[in-house]
Amino acid sequence: AQTVTQSQPEMSVQEAETVTLSCTYDTSENNYYLFWYKQPPSRQMILVIRQEAYKQQNATENRFSVNFQKAAKSFSLKISDSQLGDTAMYFCAFIPVQGAQKLVFGQGTRLTINP
Amino acid sequence: GAGVSQSPSNKVTEKGKDVELRCDPISGHTALYWYRQRLGQGLEFLIYFQGNSAPDKSGLPSDRFSAERTGESVSTLTIQRTQQEDSAVYLCASSLIVGLNTEAFFGQGTRLTVV
Numbered sequence: 001a002q003t004v005t006q007s008q009p010e011m012s013v014q015e016a017e018t019v020t021l022s023c024t025y026d027t028s029e030n031n032y033y034l035f036w037y038k039q040p041p042s043r044q045m046i047l048v049i050r051q052e053a054y055k056q057q058n059a060t061e062n063r064f065s066v067n068f069q070k071a072a073k074s075f076s077l078k079i080s081d082s083q084l085g086d087t088a089m090y091f092c093a094f095i096p097v098q099g100a101q102k103l104v105f106g107q108g109t110r111l112t113i114n115p
Numbered sequence: 116g117a118g119v120s121q122s123p124s125n126k127v128t129e130k131g132k133d134v135e136l137r138c139d140p141i142s143g144h145t146a147l148y149w150y151r152q153r154l155g156q157g158l159e160f161l162i163y164f165q166g167n168s169a170p171d172k173s174g175l176p177s178d179r180f181s182a183e184r185t186g187e188s189v190s191t192l193t194i195q196r197t198q199q200e201d202s203a204v205y206l207c208a209s210s211l212i213v214g215l216n217t218e219a220f221f222g223q224g225t226r227l228t229v230v
Contacts, residue, residue, distance in 0.1 A: 044223055045206070045219075047219075089157075091157065093219075102148075102163050105157065105160070107156075
């Protein structure tokens with residue numbers, strides 16, 4: 001069974017700083033997708049960024065980028081120039097391309113951006 | 116509709132009563148998930164529907180919980196004889212299972228309070 005682990009329950013940084021959220025996963029699959037979701041206090045889950053396992057190039061979306069290390073099964077999220085609006089719960093998620101295609105989420109990291 | 120719709124958005128019920136939560140997925144989305152999220156916690160997988168396949172019920176916490184989905188449309192999550200520990204936000208998500216289109220779109224959730 002696939003598992004996703006986020007080892008940082010909470011993090012806090014100052015506005016404009018860079019912050020990295022960790023995520024590791026366990027799977028025997030070779031092809032899969034990885035996602036980072038953001039859940040602000042409004043409760044609405046929003047997709048931040050996605051990565052295809054067969055692509056070596058790390059995905060980037062404006063201030064958000066990932067460091068995907070397939071051999072290490074690591075998928076960290078870097079937020080550059082953090083903003084107050086980045087305050088939220090962040091969830092890492094995994095889904096295999098084949099087999100039981102079910103999204104598996106980590107337990108989340110609560111990120112607070114301080115003014 | 117444009118997104119995943121859940122109703123009601125809030126529900127307060129007395130202990131021991133049955134409740135029914137509704138999820139309208141995005142039209143055409145074959146996969147549908149239910150998650151439970153306790154205050155400040157991560158996403159707890161409950162059940163997963165994928166097309167006409169048998170649902171994955173492995174996350175249902177007890178036989179008081181059940182869910183149905185008719186085809187690729189509406190799903191209902193039923194909790195019988197509610198307990199205070201059932202108090203949480205119940206999130207529904209839907210997705211296509213086609214390549215990169217495995218992104219899950221979430222509803223705003225139903226906040227259930229058992230008093």
